[in-house]
Amino acid sequence: MTRTEYPWLLPSAMADPELPGDQDARFRRTVRDWVVDITAFLCAAGLGMLTISTIDADHSTTDVYVFVDALIGAAACCALWVRRRWPVGLAVVLTLVSPVEPAAAGALLVALFSVAVHRPFRPVALIGAGALAAAPVQPYLRPDPSTSFLAATIVGALLILLVLSWGMVVRSRRQLVVTLRERARRAETEAGLRAEQAQRLAREDIAREMHDVLAHRLTLLSVHAGALEFRPDAPPAEVARAAGVIRDSAHEALQDLREIIGVLRSPRDSEGDRPQPTLTTLDALIAESRPAGMKVALVNHIADPEAAPAATGRTVYRIAQEGLTNARKHAPGTEVTVTVSGGPGQGITVEVRNPAPTEPFERVPGSGQGLIGLTERATLAGGRLDHGPEPGGGFAVRAWLPWSS
Known part of the structure; x- marks a missing residue:
């Protein structure tokens, strides 16, 4: 047997791989887990005590049998505390014990419910079939004087089918919740990526516009400043004209830069107040x-x-x-x-x-x-x-x- 063939039989596979929320459940119990475990223990113990009282009311049963039944029923109920780590093994053991020990029937129902919640359909079907096959064995070996064999068998089978169906419904609901959460998380991530892409494209557009505009203005400034540098003896009129061009180009560059910064600061899509070329x-x-x-x-x-x-x-x-x-x-x-x-x-x-x-x-x-x-x-x-x-x-x-x- 390998881990890939039967992972649900191994203790380390307690957490259902299809339910990400179960991955940490085997390491720690939350407050909700404690409440659920205590409730399951009390329900199984209540059914076991009811069965013990019924057995004790039968005068044909000796006190030794009643004591042994109570001891095995208590052990079965206490074994439910390991159902989160060994759900399949516990259900198999209780399925074998319950036909000869009616006080363990409540613990068996809780174990079957746990298997249906935490395991896929294949192991649930196998264990459920075994429990149904053992359902008529108990009334045959330990009959109840107040209940017929057929009625006891039908009630036992119905209870098994009920808890299995309930467990699979709970499992389906959990899978649906996990799927919806994953979709919501994926949608949120995709929305964030789209927003980042939109911001990146906007930055690229602004950077492209800044390059196209400012590079043109600054090269004009460079050409005229270079002319003044290499011709210090130029006529005053030519120097004044070059200085005027430098001033106008610097003014236009500042206007373009102010416009681009305004677009960066403004939350709205705007091309600026100045007319576009x-x-x-x-x-x-x-x-x-x-x-x-x-x-x-x-x-x-x-x-x-x-x-x-x-x-x-x-x-x-x-x-x-x-x-x-x-x-x-x-x-x-x-x-x-x-x-x-x-x-x-x-x-x-x-x-x-x-x-x-x-x-x-x-x-x-x-x-x-x-x-x-x-x-x-x-x-x-x-x-x-x-x-x-x-x-x-x-x-x-x-x-x-x-x-x-």
Whole structure:
């Protein structure tokens, strides 16, 4: 016999593996367990005392038999205190003892109930069949003068079936409660995971927006500050113009940062109070880049930019903004071409191209997260984005976004 074949026969298997609440029951008794055990002991003892009084009322029974019956009945009742550790073994022993000892019948019923509660159907059916087979043996060996053999057999069988059925109902209810608790715990865990995922996605969106916006503003600041550093003898008008651009870019960066922090602090979904960029504001983006010394050519084939969906137009704007930022950092002094084409039903295609730089320059460090963020943004919008070096040198970013007709 191995543990995997008959785990319900071993003392360490007292706890039903299908009922997680039973796993700790074999190690300690709670207040409820003590109340249940005492109640079961008193019920079995009461039935045993009733049986002893019936036997004692029969004048054909000697005092020695009554004493032995009382002693065995008391031992059977006391044995119920180990029913939580040895339910199957106790039920088998009491099934063998009860046919010859009527005072142990109450303890047998309690043991059968315990087996039905704590064990699966197979051992319950086997032990129950044995108890039913032994039911007619007791009235045959120890008949009750006031009850017929048939009536005693039927009553004994009905009591056995009753306690077994009651125990299996209790077991089913416990399994249902355990299942519902597990489902509730799983649902709570899944809800927490969904909330964490939503928070993570929100953080990624905010981080992507912060990168797209602030990187553009800060590169403008870097270009103009670098121009002032390397040309300290520049005319006052040019210095004033560069300082004005720096001031405006810093003001815009602060506004964007304040807007993003407001979104972080606000519990509601908000895009901020400032108007969001669209396809119609693409000209302003290009005009903003030219004072920094960039050579930017915009080729816009969209006949009606205002008719483009707001979300699609905002994505096109962010792609062009990131492309200009990368060209400003990695290919300063080159001419950047921004091409936008398409229409309803065809989608929108945006390309940002720049040739390779011809003069040495001080490289601005970059993490490469901007292009990754653009790829995710285009994918979420239902489009696609490609980027990479050009065959003749330079770099290009190409994206296609849907525009329903």
